[in-house]
Amino acid sequence: MDWLFDNLGKLAPIVIFLLYMISSMKRGGQEEEEPDPQAAERARKIQEEIRRKILERQRGDGEPTGRPPEQPQPIEETIFFEEEPEPFRAPEPPVRTLQREEPEPAPTVVVDPYVQKRREVEAQMEEAKRMQEAALQKAKSISKGKGGGTQTMVPVPIASGEIRDRLKLGLEDRDSLKTAIVLKEVLDTPVAMR
Secondary structure, three states: OHHHHHOHHHHHHHHHHHHHHHHHHHHHHHHHHOOOHHHHHHHHHHHHHHHHHHHHHHHOOOOOOOOOOOOOOOOOOOOOOOOOOOOOOOOOOOOOOOOOOOOOOOOOOOOOHHHHHHHHHHHHHHHHHHHHHHHHHHHHHHHHHOOOOOOOOOOOOOOHHHHHHHHHHHOOOHHHHHHHHHHHHHHOOOHHHO
């Protein structure tokens, strides 16, 4: 008895399952015992009809009596119409047609698209050369007008105080300050070597 109470949690689902199965078997048996009388009568009539049709076919009586006999198809009547004769027409005079020989069409020259593109590019290159020569001529004429030579920059000495003042003025701007910090990080000695 102690074993039963100790294992009650394990036995409860098994007992519930058994009770469910027994009740479903009882319900199934009751349903089979109460057949529908109308369904039984219909099944009996269908079986009799099938047996009767089988016997008729075996005897060769032709068509079974369950089907209505086929009626002959009605014959369609064809109606003929009398055609009216066409009114008399005078014969048409023959029409003369002159057949002129057509001249052969001029042969069309098929130009390869690559050849055509090449010609366009060559024309553009020639135009570019002409424009370049014209620009060189204009540059020469301008340089001759100024005295005929190139100007060279002469270095102007700047005092060290001026450089410091220029740098201080440049650091007042926020963007210039950022640029200065980046340049110091890049150009200064590496952090690991300091």
